Amino acid sequence: MVFSDKERKERRRKYWREYYKKNTKKISEKNRKYRIANPEKEREKQRKWAKKNPEKIRERKRRYHATEKGRETNRIYTEKWRKKNPERWREIDKKSRHKNYERNLEKQRKSYQDDPERHRAYARESSRKRRLENPEKIRQQARDWYHENLEKERKRSKKYREKNPEKTRIRHRKYYESESGREYINKWRADNPETIKAYGRKYRKKNPRATTEITQLYRRSHRVCEWSSCDRDSAEVHHILPQFKYPEYMDGDYHGRIGNNLICYCLFHHHAWHYAYATNRNNKKHKKLLSFMWNKVKRWANDNKIPIEDLEIELELMFIKKHTTKK
Numbered sequence: 001m002v003f004s005d006k007e008r009k010e011r012r013r014k015y016w017r018e019y020y021k022k023n024t025k026k027i028s029e030k031n032r033k034y035r036i037a038n039p040e041k042e043r044e045k046q047r048k049w050a051k052k053n054p055e056k057i058r059e060r061k062r063r064y065h066a067t068e069k070g071r072e073t074n075r076i077y078t079e080k081w082r083k084k085n086p087e088r089w090r091e092i093d094k095k096s097r098h099k100n101y102e103r104n105l106e107k108q109r110k111s112y113q114d115d116p117e118r119h120r121a122y123a124r125e126s127s128r129k130r131r132l133e134n135p136e137k138i139r140q141q142a143r144d145w146y147h148e149n150l151e152k153e154r155k156r157s158k159k160y161r162e163k164n165p166e167k168t169r170i171r172h173r174k175y176y177e178s179e180s181g182r183e184y185i186n187k188w189r190a191d192n193p194e195t196i197k198a199y200g201r202k203y204r205k206k207n208p209r210a211t212t213e214i215t216q217l218y219r220r221s222h223r224v225c226e227w228s229s230c231d232r233d234s235a236e237v238h239h240i241l242p243q244f245k246y247p248e249y250m251d252g253d254y255h256g257r258i259g260n261n262l263i264c265y266c267l268f269h270h271h272a273w274h275y276a277y278a279t280n281r282n283n284k285k286h287k288k289l290l291s292f293m294w295n296k297v298k299r300w301a302n303d304n305k306i307p308i309e310d311l312e313i314e315l316e317l318m319f320i321k322k323h324t325t326k327k
């Protein structure tokens with residue numbers, strides 16, 4: 001019997017199939033041993049197969065990554081890859097964030113609504129860290145932001161001042177008493193003479209007679225402070241019945257007598273008189289005057305080399321005496 005090539009091939013295949021069916025276990029065991037003995041060859045074979053069957057490979061991977069174990073493997077792999085390729089990773093991340101901007105924003109919003117306290121704590125912590133790491137940069141950023149958002153900043157600071165008047169007063173006082181604060185005021189005064197004049201006009205309109213001819217005349221004839229046992233030069237003419245309460249006696253004449261509503265005090269005793277009013281009667285109008293007058297006293301003390309502490313003590317003693325006799 002003579003077979004053609006084709007027939008011979010067919011017969012061999014058939015024989016092989018039958019042999020395989022009968023000896024499946026034996027063959028697969030043999031194959032397994034071979035693979036272990038020849039890892040290089042096995043790998044080469046797999047590579048070739050993969051190159052030939054990309055679709056199948058993809059499908060396998062997809063199925064594997066859908067399992068719990070696959071996800072974990074993928075996570076570890078991704079982490080390693082990112083560490084190895086930081087530049088590339090940053091690029092991809094940036095692109096993806098840009099692409100999913102809206103979605104991410106929505107996610108963030110939701111997460112914030114779910115637990116705002118956690119977000120706030122995180123923000124506080126990270127801002128604290130940044131400030132510690134690079135204080136100068138943060139300061140510069142704040143300055144830049146301030147200059148770019150002047151309008152906003154003005155509104156914010158106005159709101160704060162309205163909410164915290166006491167703190168604001170303290171802060172302002174501290175500043176104006178400081179070296180740089182005084183310098184700033186003096187410069188501002190020199191640069192804005194018109195505004196200063198306008199303030200003066202406004203003040204005199206509200207408080208007529210600041211220095212009228214009558215008070216000037218009175219002062220010229222009363223050169224020494226009229227506070228009992230004070231012999232300092234008089235400096236200011238004072239209305240015994242306060243002008244804001246009794247404007248009708250502003251010109252100094254009371255009940256038909258001339259100049260009897262006026263009295264001349266040195267700066268210190270003029271202040272002391274208003275201090276007494278403000279303290280004992282808790283009078284707001286007098287209180288308002290006090291810091292203005294005390295500043296004048298300070299300047300005068302400074303010019304005359306009188307220690308301001310002595311005046312402070314004198315002021316305290318004056319009122320201690322008064323308080324103790326009251327009891």
Ligand SMILES: [Zn+2]
Nearest residue numbers: 225230266269
């Ligand atoms: Zn005096």
